[in-house]
Amino acid sequence: MKKIKLEENETIKCSNKVILLDQPVYVSFSLKENGIFLPSIKKGDYVYQEEKIAIKKGNHFPIFSSVSGIVEFVDTNRIVIHNDFKNRVREHKIVEYSLNTYTKLEVSSLLFQLGIINSLDEEEPYKLLSKSVNKTLIINALQQEAYIYLQTFLLKIERKELIELIEAFLEIYNFEEVLIVVPRNQNLLLEEWNLCIRDSRIKMIEIEEYYSLSNTKELIRTIKRKSYRNNLIENGIIVFNVSTMLAIYGALKYRRPQIKATVQFTGNMWKNNCYMEVRIGTSLQEAIEQLNYKRTKEVLLLNGGIVNGKVININDCVIDAKTLVVTAWKVTKETVQESCIKCGKCSKVCPVNLHPSLIMEAIIKKRNLRRFEIQRCIDCGLCNYVCPSNIDIYKNLKEAKEKIL
Numbered sequence: 001m002k003k004i005k006l007e008e009n010e011t012i013k014c015s016n017k018v019i020l021l022d023q024p025v026y027v028s029f030s031l032k033e034n035g036i037f038l039p040s041i042k043k044g045d046y047v048y049q050e051e052k053i054a055i056k057k058g059n060h061f062p063i064f065s066s067v068s069g070i071v072e073f074v075d076t077n078r079i080v081i082h083n084d085f086k087n088r089v090r091e092h093k094i095v096e097y098s099l100n101t102y103t104k105l106e107v108s109s110l111l112f113q114l115g116i117i118n119s120l121d122e123e124e125p126y127k128l129l130s131k132s133v134n135k136t137l138i139i140n141a142l143q144q145e146a147y148i149y150l151q152t153f154l155l156k157i158e159r160k161e162l163i164e165l166i167e168a169f170l171e172i173y174n175f176e177e178v179l180i181v182v183p184r185n186q187n188l189l190l191e192e193w194n195l196c197i198r199d200s201r202i203k204m205i206e207i208e209e210y211y212s213l214s215n216t217k218e219l220i221r222t223i224k225r226k227s228y229r230n231n232l233i234e235n236g237i238i239v240f241n242v243s244t245m246l247a248i249y250g251a252l253k254y255r256r257p258q259i260k261a262t263v264q265f266t267g268n269m270w271k272n273n274c275y276m277e278v279r280i281g282t283s284l285q286e287a288i289e290q291l292n293y294k295r296t297k298e299v300l301l302l303n304g305g306i307v308n309g310k311v312i313n314i315n316d317c318v319i320d321a322k323t324l325v326v327t328a329w330k331v332t333k334e335t336v337q338e339s340c341i342k343c344g345k346c347s348k349v350c351p352v353n354l355h356p357s358l359i360m361e362a363i364i365k366k367r368n369l370r371r372f373e374i375q376r377c378i379d380c381g382l383c384n385y386v387c388p389s390n391i392d393i394y395k396n397l398k399e400a401k402e403k404i405l
């Protein structure tokens with residue numbers, strides 16, 4: 001795999017401030033993300049904070065309300081709740097549970113009942129943890145891309161909670177090792193963590209980052225020196241990022257669903273790049289009002305980073321438990337799509353040595369795609385990023401890949 005380093009402009013910084021956005025007027029929940037969900041409430045109902053409002057068709061995996069208030073709207077696509085700002089919960093008692101007394105079965109069952117999701121695009125934690133052979137737990141605190149520091153930041157500020165969870169997991173699952181992977185040059189963070197680690201099975205791994213290393217399979221290939229095409233879990237390896245570990249911690253420690261997410265706002269267009277703790281379901285519009293965002297045509301808003309982020313619309317984007325980063329980026333090049341000029345940049349940059357322009361040609365001419373091995377594409381988005389003709393290569397490849405697989 002080619003190792004591509006994305007350079008960062010040093011003037012773009014993120015303050016270590018966490019802004020709290022705790023009082024959204026409305027919260028909205030998609031019933032079509034990650035499967036089809038069926039509402040269990042109707043318009044006009046009163047819902048408590050942390051009350052179940054929908055379940056997944058088929059397995060009943062739940063969604064919970066992040067506020068108390070009146071259901072303003074329900075259809076098959078979404079639920080909207082009008083916040084009454086009272087934070088009313090059915091059960092007022094806050095109990096702290098001891099993490100290492102759980103059994104494997106209890107952990108999986110709680111994570112399922114509380115709807116804890118994996119903020120990496122992988123299987124939900126209750127499924128991963130319920131497999132019988134768990135040998136290695138990897139906690140991925142790498143940057144996903146340039147200007148994204150959220151996971152390292154959370155590793156810094158939530159050390160006590162994370163260590164408590166890791167130590168409990170060592171007892172419950174008897175992992176042979178827990179590897180915490182951090183970017184190089186985080187000396188202070190390493191020092192602080194190493195001082196607190198009491199179990200020799202927990203190891204900090206410092207790694208020179210390159211683009212797409214935070215891709216789960218590439219990360220494992222690099223640190224375990226083994227390659228896995230599929231089913232990491234069958235090899236006893238589980239990878240969580242820090243955000244997912246913290247959601248699991250909240251569920252096991254307080255037996256409450258995740259109602260807030262920490263999101264990094266980054267890019268060259270916010271006045272204040274920062275982290276924000278937001279109620280799940282808050283509209284992006286309401287969140288970014290806090291940041292003095294100036295809406296102009298040249299700004300691209302992305303869920304994710306500048307290379308692999310998905311373009312989002314400020315009017316219909318909602319922060320959910322998988323939203324980790326929102327980037328506002330000033331577009332400097334013309335974004336009109338033109339024909340391929342056969343410059344070869346996409347092949348040169350592709351970390352797994354595919355030839356995206358040839359694949360695109362085959363897609364257009366409806367040729368058989370099998371010989372191009374597009375299943376090796378790791379969805380990094382670099383081909384799009386470098387294409388001078390602004391061709392959405394990645395989107396086409398993704399669609400073709402889904403048809404083949």
Ligand code: SF4
Nearest residue numbers: 350377378380381383
């Ligand atoms: S997204 Fe593009 S550059 Fe990245 S692996 Fe796939 S084809 Fe290669």
Ligand code: SF4
Nearest residue numbers: 340341343344346387
């Ligand atoms: S980078 Fe764009 S223009 Fe260049 S060969 Fe690839 S698809 Fe064609």
